[in-house]
Amino acid sequence: MTRTGRLVAVGATALLGITVLAGCSASTSSTPDAPASAAASPIGGDVLPPVIVEPMATSAEAKVGDIIVFNVDKLAGTTISTTTPDLVELTQGGEQDGAEFNPGAKALAAGTAVVTVTNPDSSMRDVTITISE
Numbered sequence: 001m002t003r004t005g006r007l008v009a010v011g012a013t014a015l016l017g018i019t020v021l022a023g024c025s026a027s028t029s030s031t032p033d034a035p036a037s038a039a040a041s042p043i044g045g046d047v048l049p050p051v052i053v054e055p056m057a058t059s060a061e062a063k064v065g066d067i068i069v070f071n072v073d074k075l076a077g078t079t080i081s082t083t084t085p086d087l088v089e090l091t092q093g094g095e096q097d098g099a100e101f102n103p104g105a106k107a108l109a110a111g112t113a114v115v116t117v118t119n120p121d122s123s124m125r126d127v128t129i130t131i132s133e
Contacts, residue, residue, distance in 0.1 A: 077120030
């Protein structure tokens with residue numbers, strides 16, 4: 001290949017690369033079927049991370065709608081309970097489809113809820129959760 005032929009080939013390759021990169025760039029315009037606000041929304045919407053309660057913690061703060069995860073030392077045999085089911089909806093931990101899940105709760109209403117964590121050795125601790133609007 002001649003020098004001119006190489007330059008043309010290099011130039012065409014560079015132009016093709018720029019065209020491909022331009023096609024991959026992010027667009028801020030919305031599609032005709034989607035509202036303008038949808039283009040700016042993150043994938044999954046405005047999802048907040050869960051409130052994590054560490055194994056030795058005795059209090060936590062959450063907002064209505066928050067998910068609360070109780071990290072426990074031993075998953076098998078650990079249970080949680082509450083006397084205020086109107087404030088927190090509990091989910092026991094366990095294994096499902098090969099995955100392990102810590103016990104958790106969803107904050108339903110503003111107030112102060114107490115969740116009792118019972119360990120496999122029958123020792124217990126109360127976690128006071130202050131839930132705000």
